[in-house]
Amino acid sequence: MEQVIVNGLYLGAQYALIALGLTLIFALMNVLNFAHGQMYVLGGFVTYTVYGQWHLPFVVALIASSVTLAILGALIEKFLFRPVIRRSKREESTMLLAAAIAFLFDAIILLVFGEKGHGVPKILNGVLNTGAIIVPYDRILVFGLAVVFIAGFMAFMQFSKTGRAMRALAQDRQAAQLMGVNVDRYSMIGFALGALLAGLVGGLLVSITGVSSGIGGAISTKAFMMVMIGGAGVVAGAIAGGFILGMLEAVGLTVLHSYGDITYLVIFATLMVFLAIRPNGLMGKPWG
Amino acid sequence: MRLGLQLIGFFAFAVLMLVIVPVVINALGRNEYYYTLTLISLLAVASAGVWITFYIGRINIGQAAYALIGGYTSAILVTAYGWPFWWTIPVAGFVSAAISMLIGFPILRLRGVYFAMVTLVSTEVARLTALALPITNGAKGMVNLPLPGPIALGPLALVPDFATMANPRPAFYLLAVSIMLLAFAGVWRLVHSRLGRLFVALQQNEELAASTGINIAGLRVVAYAISSFLGGIAGAVFSAVSQSVYPSSFTTQDSINFMLNCFLGGLGYVFGPIVGTFVLRFGWDLLFQTAQWQLLIYSGVLILLMLVLPNGILSLLGIRPTKPGTR
Numbered sequence: 001m002e003q004v005i006v007n008g009l010y011l012g013a014q015y016a017l018i019a020l021g022l023t024l025i026f027a028l029m030n031v032l033n034f035a036h037g038q039m040y041v042l043g044g045f046v047t048y049t050v051y052g053q054w055h056l057p058f059v060v061a062l063i064a065s066s067v068t069l070a071i072l073g074a075l076i077e078k079f080l081f082r083p084v085i086r087r088s089k090r091e092e093s094t095m096l097l098a099a100a101i102a103f104l105f106d107a108i109i110l111l112v113f114g115e116k117g118h119g120v121p122k123i124l125n126g127v128l129n130t131g132a133i134i135v136p137y138d139r140i141l142v143f144g145l146a147v148v149f150i151a152g153f154m155a156f157m158q159f160s161k162t163g164r165a166m167r168a169l170a171q172d173r174q175a176a177q178l179m180g181v182n183v184d185r186y187s188m189i190g191f192a193l194g195a196l197l198a199g200l201v202g203g204l205l206v207s208i209t210g211v212s213s214g215i216g217g218a219i220s221t222k223a224f225m226m227v228m229i230g231g232a233g234v235v236a237g238a239i240a241g242g243f244i245l246g247m248l249e250a251v252g253l254t255v256l257h258s259y260g261d262i263t264y265l266v267i268f269a270t271l272m273v274f275l276a277i278r279p280n281g282l283m284g285k286p287w288g
Numbered sequence: 289m290r291l292g293l294q295l296i297g298f299f300a301f302a303v304l305m306l307v308i309v310p311v312v313i314n315a316l317g318r319n320e321y322y323y324t325l326t327l328i329s330l331l332a333v334a335s336a337g338v339w340i341t342f343y344i345g346r347i348n349i350g351q352a353a354y355a356l357i358g359g360y361t362s363a364i365l366v367t368a369y370g371w372p373f374w375w376t377i378p379v380a381g382f383v384s385a386a387i388s389m390l391i392g393f394p395i396l397r398l399r400g401v402y403f404a405m406v407t408l409v410s411t412e413v414a415r416l417t418a419l420a421l422p423i424t425n426g427a428k429g430m431v432n433l434p435l436p437g438p439i440a441l442g443p444l445a446l447v448p449d450f451a452t453m454a455n456p457r458p459a460f461y462l463l464a465v466s467i468m469l470l471a472f473a474g475v476w477r478l479v480h481s482r483l484g485r486l487f488v489a490l491q492q493n494e495e496l497a498a499s500t501g502i503n504i505a506g507l508r509v510v511a512y513a514i515s516s517f518l519g520g521i522a523g524a525v526f527s528a529v530s531q532s533v534y535p536s537s538f539t540t541q542d543s544i545n546f547m548l549n550c551f552l553g554g555l556g557y558v559f560g561p562i563v564g565t566f567v568l569r570f571g572w573d574l575l576f577q578t579a580q581w582q583l584l585i586y587s588g589v590l591i592l593l594m595l596v597l598p599n600g601i602l603s604l605l606g607i608r609p610t611k612p613g614t615r
Contacts, residue, residue, distance in 0.1 A: 032401045034544075080591065088598045091400060092347050096551050097594050099544050103587035111580060217540065221412065224405045232401065265416035268409050275406055276394030 002132045008250035009243070010139055013146035014201055016242025018219065019226035020153060020235065021197030027170035027233035028190035030091065031081060034098035036198050037219030038105035043069050043199025044211030045113050051206070052120035058207065065203035066196045073195025076101060077188045102216065109213045117212035142204055149200060150239060157235060166190050170233060225271060231284020240282055298473065305329075305465045310458060322457040326529055328569045329464035330522045333471045334542075335549040335561035337518035340475065342555050343484075344511045345491035347400070350407030351519045351546045352538035353414035354384040358520030359527035359537055363430040364423060373436040377467075377524050384520025385513040392512040396505070411543045418535035429534030436463075436528055460529050467525060468562070471518055476558045478514070487511055552593055554600020563601050 018040060025033045033039075043065040051061035084097050124138040157163035165186045168176040177183045202211065226245050230237025245267070252263035275281070313321050334355050341348035358380035365371040365379065395406045418424045435450035450456045478484050486507055489497040498504045527533040545568070553564025571589065575582045597603060 026401070030401075032404065080595070084594060084598065090555065092342065092547070092551065092555070093594065093598060095347065095401070095404065096548055097591065099548065100587055100590040100594060103583060104591060107583035107587055111584060221408065221540065224408060228402070228405050228409075232405075260420065262416070262420050265413065265420055268413045268416065272391070272395070272406060272409055272413065275398070275402075279398045279402060 003134065004250050004254050005247075006133050006135055008247035010135075010143050010246070011249055012243035012246025013143050013150070014205060014242075015222065015226055015246045016150055016239040017146050017197060017201040017204075018223045019230070019238035019242045020150065021194035021201075022223045023227050023230075023233055023235065023238035024166075024197070025191055025194035026227065027235075028166060029077075029081065029085070029094075029187055031085075031094045031098060032224070033194065034095065034220055035076075035102040035105055035216075036194075036223050037216035037221075038102050038109065039069055039073070039195050039198035040202035040219050041109055041211060041213065041216045042072070042105060043202030044206045045109060045118070045202075046199065047203030047206045048113075048118050048120055048211055052118065058123050062200060062203045065199040069199025069202075070192040070196040074188050074192040076195070077191035081191070082184070082187070102220070106213070106216060109216075113213055115213055117210050118206075119210035120206055123207045138207060142208060145204060146201070149197075153197065154235065162186070162189060166193075225268075227281075228271065228275060229281055231281030234281075234283045237281055237283040294476075298469075298476075302469050305469070306462065310461070313458075319455065319457060322461040323529075324569075324573060326457070326461045326464040327526075328565055329461075329468040330526050330529070331546070331549065331569060332562045332565040333468050334519045334522040335546045335553075335565050336471050336475050337515035337522075338546040339550045339555070339558075339561045340478075340487075340511055340515045340518075342550055343479070343491060344487045344508060345399075345494075346396070346508075346512075347404035347547070348407050348512075348515065349404050349540070349543045349547060350410040351515070352540065352543040353407075353411045354388060354516040354519030355523035355526065355538040355542070356414045356418060356533075356535070357384045357387060358523030359533040360418060360424055360430070360523075361520070362524035363433055363527045363533045366433060367430065368423070373434075373528055374439055377521055380524035381517040381520040384523070385517040388516030389509050389513050392509045392516075393505075396508040396512060408540065408543065411538075411540050415535045415539060424535070427535060429532055429537070430527075431532040433527060433531045433533075435531070464525060464529070467521065471521070472559060472562060475518075479558055483507075483510070548590065552590075552597075552601055554602035556599065557602040560600055560602055567601060 018036070021039075022033055022036045025031055025036075046065040046068050047058075047061040050056050050064045051058050080097060080101065081094060084093055088094070122138055124136075124141055126137045128135045128137060128140060157167060165176070165181045166189070168179065168181055169183065169186050169190070173183060205211075222245065226241035227238055228241070229244055230239070230241030248267050248270075249263065252267060256263050256266060309325065313319070334351050337354070338348050338351045361380040361383045362373065362376040365376045366373055371379075391410060395403065398406060419426055424430065435456055436447075437451070438445050438449040439447040447459075450459055453459055479487070486497070486502055489500075489502060490504060490507060490511070494504050523533075523538065526537070530537075549564035549568055550561050551564065552568060553560030553562065557563075568590075572582070572586055575585055578585055593601075
């Protein structure tokens with residue numbers, strides 16, 4: 001059982017980091033970023049290239065993933081989302097634009113890196129074995145880094161001027177604009193930051209699970225679920241949702257193992273019932 | 289006058305699809321076009337369902353679930369219970385509609401992206417259920433479904449037995465196109481009925497609609513049920529055309545494609561889903577020749593279309609969007 005909890009915490013930390021980026025973009029722009037999973041995969045491939053192919057230090061690779069995705073996110077916001085949001089009368093259009101961007105990323109990733117899965121050398125060797133639990137050291141390191149990044153992100157949102165501006169924007173776009181917040185500028189920064197988080201966690205996880213081109217869509221779906229559980233657009237909700245989904249997965253895979261491959265069916269079905277009872281998730285505001 | 293023009297246009301389209309296209313295909317000898325067009329017609333029917341949910345102001349990424357339910361319903365009734373295929377088409381539609389009413393009643397309270405995300409999850413639930421249930425035969429799917437039998441009215445055979453045909457593809461094509469024409473005529477009629485005006489009221493302002501005494505909860509479920517009915521029918525016919533149905537026959541990807549079809553055709557036009565489905569699907573098939581660049585060009589063109597034509601392809605023609613009371 002201890003092993004299950006440890007697995008759940010480990011999964012939860014990385015999930016929370018994925019969900020944070022998605023919920024940030026949603027909170028700022030009311031855009032459901034379908035391409036989030038693809039951004040994660042792209043981040044993974046950047047780290048794979050820098051760390052696995054060029055043999056530079058892992059830290060450099062992580063920075064490269066983050067910077068690449070942040071720049072990409074800023075460009076996407078400025079040249080794709082902003083014009084479409086301005087001209088379109090229906091909110092559906094941004095969601096479909098995100099879906100098309102997801103296709104585009106899938107195509108680019110497939111062209112550049114091919115269909116095969118790729119792995120990189122381990123960042124740490126060895127296994128922690130206390131008798132009750134067995135955890136490889138590299139997973140502990142990834143867990144620690146994920147927690148540090150989450151804490152860093154929350155501190156940034158809480159205490160920096162940029163973070164304050166973005167929180168104001170999420171609360172009330174119009175009021176923030178009237179108080180002199182540069183809405184366009186902070187939307188762009190927010191989108192870049194969300195993409196950066198996706199790239200960062202993608203890079204982080206290459207060292208453990210490797211990366212392959214087709215997994216973006218599944219990651220997006222999972223990220224949507226975490227955000228739904230916690231409440232869309234709420235930072236604490238995304239973290240809670242991430243850890244809850246991680247736990248559910250770890251427990252489900254152990255407990256339901258004997259009934260066949262139904263863990264996800266049970267989780268998805270439970271989520272639908274949960275949302276029917278509590279449409280805003282754990283901490284969401286009504287209707288975002 | 290407007291009504292007259294629309295009717296003429298619709299009949300011209302029907303004649304084109306039912307008479308001229310088969311003649312052209314036979315003249316060219318390109319039998320594979322029948323299959324492509326059959327598929328497009330069925331996808332357009334499912335997209336019409338998604339269009340109706342757009343029409344009440346909801347984003348539906350769950351249509352693949354109902355197409356899957358329809359496909360499996362038809363396949364199970366035909367193989368396990370020996371039903372004639374023709375009966376399973378409406379039954380599949382009603383089963384999908386019934387399930388959608390059960391699910392829809394609680395989840396239709398959600399709006400915007402919340403509803404969208406739950407429907408997205410429902411697509412996954414349908415796929416995983418099909419994988420887990422014994423009757424759906426898991427990942428192996430249901431294969432070797434029999435071809436549709438004859439429809440006879442006394443001694444008069446209205447539709448011959450598909451199994452006796454040398455090539456059933458033209459027959460499937462005519463079946464799919466007929467269903468598409470019927471579905472869109474139905475949707476057009478619906479939009480221009482009293483119910484259609486109520487749907488517009490839901491799209492514009494639910495609270496205001498409720499305050500004038502409209503039963504918004506009931507109407508939302510009705511719209512969602514009609515939408516899922518179309519999905520179920522499309523799925524049932526699809527299972528007969530491909531003679532098989534798998535958990536992966538309709539996936540999240542298809543759900544997203546149905547939305548894109550509606551959006552690119554034009555959300556303001558009843559016939560938008562037909563145009564969107566034809567353009568996107570034909571475009572995709574044409575791009576097959578570009579091999580590995582297919583997805584890149586396709587997605588690039590999609591993004592460009594969204595930037596240039598945010599109101600859909602039909603807005604190019606300068607037709608006013610379909611609004612109630614224009615006839």
